[in-house]
Amino acid sequence: MEFDIDSIVKDMDFTGGQFVTCKNGLMLTNNEISVLKRYSIDYEKCSTLKEIIYLVEDILNEEEADTEDLEYISATISERDYYQNTNK
Numbered sequence: 001m002e003f004d005i006d007s008i009v010k011d012m013d014f015t016g017g018q019f020v021t022c023k024n025g026l027m028l029t030n031n032e033i034s035v036l037k038r039y040s041i042d043y044e045k046c047s048t049l050k051e052i053i054y055l056v057e058d059i060l061n062e063e064e065a066d067t068e069d070l071e072y073i074s075a076t077i078s079e080r081d082y083y084q085n086t087n088k
Helices: 005-012 029-040 049-062 069-087
Strands: 018-020 027-029
Touching: 005 049, 027 029, 027 069, 049 069
Parallel strands: none
Antiparallel strands: 018 027
8 A cells, every 4th residue: 555645744734733822811722713613612702711611511511413523622621721720
């Protein structure tokens, strides 16, 4: 089996995991922002990651459709909030 390296590299997403500082000072990845926008979650009005998590969880409790992407970013944001805001 042959692979076309140029084609594989061209199709890779190198910016999705890149962090962006939002207007509210929170750090989110491009992928997280994309998913939040897809579900019409106004993350820029939130002052903490916990507020974003609350809005995401609210939608997860209501939605019956496939929300795997939303579940994933909920977990990643929750983990980041834990490590940033827990006294060690």
